[in-house]
Amino acid sequence: MTDQPVLSIKNLKTYFYLEDRVIKAVDGVSLDVYRGRITAIIGGSGSGKSVLSLSILKLIDNPGKIIDGEICLDGVNIRTLREKQLLQIRGNEISMIFQEPTSSLNPVLKVKSHLFEVIHTHRRAISNQAAINKFREVLVRVGLKNTDQILESYPFELSGGMCQRVMVAMGLLAQSQILIADEPTSSLDLTTQAAILEELMHLKNEGMAIILITHDLGVVAQMADDVYVLKDGKIVDSGTVYDVFASPGHEYTKSLLAAIF
Amino acid sequence: MVIIFKSSLLVKLKKKKSAVVGFVIIIAFVLAGIFAPVISPHDPYAVDITQKLLKPCGEFPLGTDQLGRCILSRLIYGIRTSLTTAILATVLMLAIGVPLGIIAGYVGGWIDNVIMRLADMASTFPSSLLALTIVGVLGPSIVNIMIVFIVLWWAPFARITRSMVIKLKEKEFVMAAIAAGSSQTAIILRHITLNAISPIIVLATLRIAAVIIHVAGFSFIGLGSQPPIADWGVMLSDSRQYLISQPLMLLWPGVTIMLVVFAFNILGEGLNAVLAPASGYALAVKEGDEPHD
Numbered sequence: 001m002t003d004q005p006v007l008s009i010k011n012l013k014t015y016f017y018l019e020d021r022v023i024k025a026v027d028g029v030s031l032d033v034y035r036g037r038i039t040a041i042i043g044g045s046g047s048g049k050s051v052l053s054l055s056i057l058k059l060i061d062n063p064g065k066i067i068d069g070e071i072c073l074d075g076v077n078i079r080t081l082r083e084k085q086l087l088q089i090r091g092n093e094i095s096m097i098f099q100e101p102t103s104s105l106n107p108v109l110k111v112k113s114h115l116f117e118v119i120h121t122h123r124r125a126i127s128n129q130a131a132i133n134k135f136r137e138v139l140v141r142v143g144l145k146n147t148d149q150i151l152e153s154y155p156f157e158l159s160g161g162m163c164q165r166v167m168v169a170m171g172l173l174a175q176s177q178i179l180i181a182d183e184p185t186s187s188l189d190l191t192t193q194a195a196i197l198e199e200l201m202h203l204k205n206e207g208m209a210i211i212l213i214t215h216d217l218g219v220v221a222q223m224a225d226d227v228y229v230l231k232d233g234k235i236v237d238s239g240t241v242y243d244v245f246a247s248p249g250h251e252y253t254k255s256l257l258a259a260i261f
Numbered sequence: 262m263v264i265i266f267k268s269s270l271l272v273k274l275k276k277k278k279s280a281v282v283g284f285v286i287i288i289a290f291v292l293a294g295i296f297a298p299v300i301s302p303h304d305p306y307a308v309d310i311t312q313k314l315l316k317p318c319g320e321f322p323l324g325t326d327q328l329g330r331c332i333l334s335r336l337i338y339g340i341r342t343s344l345t346t347a348i349l350a351t352v353l354m355l356a357i358g359v360p361l362g363i364i365a366g367y368v369g370g371w372i373d374n375v376i377m378r379l380a381d382m383a384s385t386f387p388s389s390l391l392a393l394t395i396v397g398v399l400g401p402s403i404v405n406i407m408i409v410f411i412v413l414w415w416a417p418f419a420r421i422t423r424s425m426v427i428k429l430k431e432k433e434f435v436m437a438a439i440a441a442g443s444s445q446t447a448i449i450l451r452h453i454t455l456n457a458i459s460p461i462i463v464l465a466t467l468r469i470a471a472v473i474i475h476v477a478g479f480s481f482i483g484l485g486s487q488p489p490i491a492d493w494g495v496m497l498s499d500s501r502q503y504l505i506s507q508p509l510m511l512l513w514p515g516v517t518i519m520l521v522v523f524a525f526n527i528l529g530e531g532l533n534a535v536l537a538p539a540s541g542y543a544l545a546v547k548e549g550d551e552p553h554d
Contacts, residue, residue, distance in 0.1 A: 057440050091442025103433040108455045121442045174441065
């Protein structure tokens with residue numbers, strides 16, 4: 001952990017302004033993400049994990065608003081960037097795997113078209129045939145067989161697990177610096193989970209920074225390097241996975257751990 | 262992309278028998294309209310008073326009208342007037358309604374409000390009143406009647422597109438596309454509009470039928486096509502005076518209009534049944550959707 005964090009969040013606040021009250025979904029979160037490490041963000045439902053990950057990409061829509069804090073990517077504060085510059089960052093620097101695999105793919109586009117879109121948004125000069133070969137390669141890497149058939153399939157013709165793996169393949173194809181994985185394994189069976197997690201480990205070893213958002217402590221124990229525990233929009237516990245699991249500093253972490261061990 | 266979409270659509274449509282019937286009738290009409298000079302037995306405008314008001318016979322399969330013109334030939338040439346106006350008018354309604362609906366749904370806010378209030382005005386304005394006004398100012402012609410329907414009937418297209426866009430823009434895959442860095446154009450065209458296309462196709466099919474019947478109606482009362490143009494509405498209007506002596510003159514254009522409208526309607530219903538389950542959005546095309554006159 002000697003080098004600079006690739007992503008550094010300081011005192012981030014994302015509030016949702018409803019008619020009669022304000023929901024402080026993320027309330028003063030600070031965290032650092034390093035290259036070649038997996039940073040896990042854990043917390044129960046409604047703790048603000050997903051809002052945090054959407055805030056990083058500035059994907060918060062009305063009535064939500066990022067009201068304070070810094071999101072520094074390689075020293076550049078994303079919060080001050082304009083929409084056009086954000087397009088360069090989304091997908092190029094930071095890519096994201098969403099929670100719901102089946103609804104995160106466009107039902108009228110083939111898998112092939114989804115993968116082509118990743119390539120086109122990143123303006124890679126590559127021939128169609130070379131692109132298709134590359135697609136086959138990433139699909140095999142996430143453990144899919146029959147790649148030709150899958151490329152020609154529409155999302156609704158695939159199972160949830162297959163869609164999730166296609167999403168991961170899209171993340172691989174983007175070759176971004178940071179990958180945010182929002183519950184990447186929650187809807188998968190155990191063997192598929194293992195395959196996806198292994199691929200994430202692989203990416204980490206290649207030097208990618210991974211933010212793993214989950215409530216599955218088993219996955220965290222196995223995968224993560226750094227852990228942040230989120231409760232009610234605040235970080236209540238943080239440190240390396242060893243520190244947090246061995247000596248939890250907060251009651252909430254203790255209760256989380258007690259629930260599984 | 263579009264070709265694949267269409268071919269898979271045709272395969273699915275085959276399962277729906279009534280839609281196939283409608284489709285075949287429409288294709289037959291379109292072909293007859295295109296090859297009208299080849300297949301019509303006579304010149305539709307050739308007047309021969311000595312042959313007037315004939316019953317169907319070998320030379321005139323459907324008989325002749327009050328000026329001795331071949332009714333079958335006039336019906337065949339009438340396809341050209343009817344279908345081109347209906348299809349052109351519907352395409353223009355789409356061209357106005359769909360982009361406005363996309364803007365209203367995607368941008369929201371006051372722009373949405375302005376567009377939808379315009380749509381409300383268009384839907385509530387009586388078409389016959391507007392037709393009289395436009396015809397009064399510009400003179401009776403089929404083009405002016407087309408203008409009436411384009412001015413009023415873009416509204417349902419805008420409304421249905423808007424509601425689809427509003428539903429779709431909250432979808433996870435749109436969020437995922439934004440997160441992946443897709444440009445706004447790509448999101449609107451590939452992720453939103455492509456998903457909204459099926460109900461629009463269904464509505465357009467049904468609208469073609471509605472335009473045909475309304476344009477014929479306006480031609481009947483003398484606001485649309487003018488004699489001697491071969492037009493079904495005009496033919497109906499001509500037949501009124503000979504209702505007792507030559508009732509078949511009324512029957513033929515009536516049956517033709519009914520057949521075409523029926524064909525478009527069952528095709529539209531079939532498309533709705535076929536497309537709705539795939540896209541997950543059924544279109545409510547029952548009563549209440551038709552604009553009032």
